[in-house]
Amino acid sequence: MTNPSMTDQAGDKPALRVMLCAPRGFCAGVVRAIDAVERALAIHGAPVYVRHEIVHNKYVVEGLKAKGAIFVEELDEVPAGTRAPVIFSAHGVAKSVPEDAAARHFYAIDATCPLVTKVHREATVHHKRGREVVLIGHAGHPEVIGTMGQLPAGAVSLVETAEQARLFVPRDPDNLAFTTQTTLSIDDTAGIVAILRERFPNMVAPHKEDICYATTNRQEAVKRVAPEVDALIVVGAPNSSNSQRLREAAERAGCRVAVLVQRASEIDWSLFGGISSLAVTAGASAPEILVEEVIDAFAERFAVKVETVHTAHEDVFFPLPRQLRADAAE
Template identity: 55%
Template sequence: MSVTLDVKKDHISDRKSKTVLLAAPRGFCAGVDRAIQIVERSIEKFGAPVYVRHEIVHNRHVVDRLTGLGAVFVEELDECPDDRPVVFSAHGVPKSVPKAAQARELTFLDATCPLVSKVHVEAERHAKEGLHILLIGHEGHPEVIGTMGQLPAGQMSLIETEEDARTFEPVNGQKLSLVTQTTLSVDDTADIIEILKARFPDIALPYKEDICYATTNRQAAVKAIAERCDLLLVIGSKTSSNSKRLVEVGAKAGSDEAVLISSSDAIDWDAIDKADVIGLSAGASAPEYLTDGVLAALRSRYDVSCQEVEVTKEKVIFRLPRLLLDK
């Protein structure tokens, strides 16, 4: 007589364990949130399509979602019809752009981040005082193009590197002032500023640091976790300056490896498999659902223990343009 025994084996998981250190703050800043709301509210108020000059923020997921709502993204104002509203991106635009919009009697809304606008005001004030302005930033970035476009050609010089700072020579002993792009590496920018201050002790500095609070906070959060990380993942676009700076900051702060990914679809699973402690952050133009997606993808393959490391809380809110508040 044969007896069949119903033996229940204890389930032993063969899933690897991973620790995720989640940097905070991360993701959307107040300026990005305001810019996206301006596009959304414009579509609600005026109907689709609403034109947007340049990507409203540097994130393809955001742009694609707004396109689905009825936004049309263009690079130049002459691509916009006369009878539809146009929104200027969060990065800011040269003065010639709103001037051209006014000449065509277009309805336009300026989604320039108020902290970028602050730099524009500083530059104009320095120019009125007869100072030549040095702008620390990256050539070709929309924010730099917009800032340099606040003044006539020749009144501002771009400083990209420490070498630029060492070799710049003012013309005819002109007095100097300094402004910076808002999304730079805090540490790298400080090094450039020190070189300029040593060479030109009388250079007029910003009343308050130009690098925005969100850039500073996100870099501080990455520094707080980097040394403990085998691998740091930063979610953001390749065109996003602040996201690329987070990768650089993480690598310098001690992460064994730091990489930029656009979403969970771009994860290098071989690299993940080798890492025990994974850091996770997101640039200021990356929506939180992308962070959620990366965590979900990690949890689908590993036993994940997640710890949020918060360096500060952000409570900044920027007002929307009056045109969108009027009934």
């Protein structure tokens, strides 16, 4: 990564103040999921099968493929009778997936983020207590599919927008509970919850907010710096919900140019002509090496001076799935 103290000497380049958001990048759930694949490869050797992208980042996925991981979308793509581990991604899966894995006699390892598992358990408890579950989230996202798949068909009602919250008709207005996807916009979700609570005052809320600490911290950091810069780059994948929400948060905070890129090679330089300040952050599944790559790309065109803006401290750690811990592997 470019040394900021050296870039000021490049007098032929326009000066660029780079505000580097902290926290950014990998969260504890992502670290755990990636480590799970690497640990499984170390213990069992290649191949290791992974259902769905372990996290939504092409660079990470390609790196694990090079080490011997094979990614599939459905279990029927895994060879029958294999003794290789089959790992479920950080986003979580429907109950039918581990049941299917057991029926096929696969050695399944669940790398679901513990904070997603928390949402699964909440939904299950509400259902057992006879409540209709409202899930706030994005249709088609793997996490939403996994959460809805914890309960029988029709037991969960998905609400994606404020308009849907206004139109939602429950079976029993006095017997409701809500949960949320962990990677949503804090502000959007608060608006949807406010509408639902106004309409259904007895609706039961989570004991602790479902939007995860990493999503919250990264969005708050973006909202802090976005009004102060000419442009902002989010390093992340287009199918990463938390990365897309960071870009949206920057736009709402008043940043004129807010873009999402996977790699430096995707930067549209026509958008960054004449800027004197830039903020950089990364979604929870984007590795730091890609952030460094983006800053280095700007350093080729600008006299870059980097400053880190700290808005929260993170020290969350999740242990590996039980089958992969040192005492279990010995």
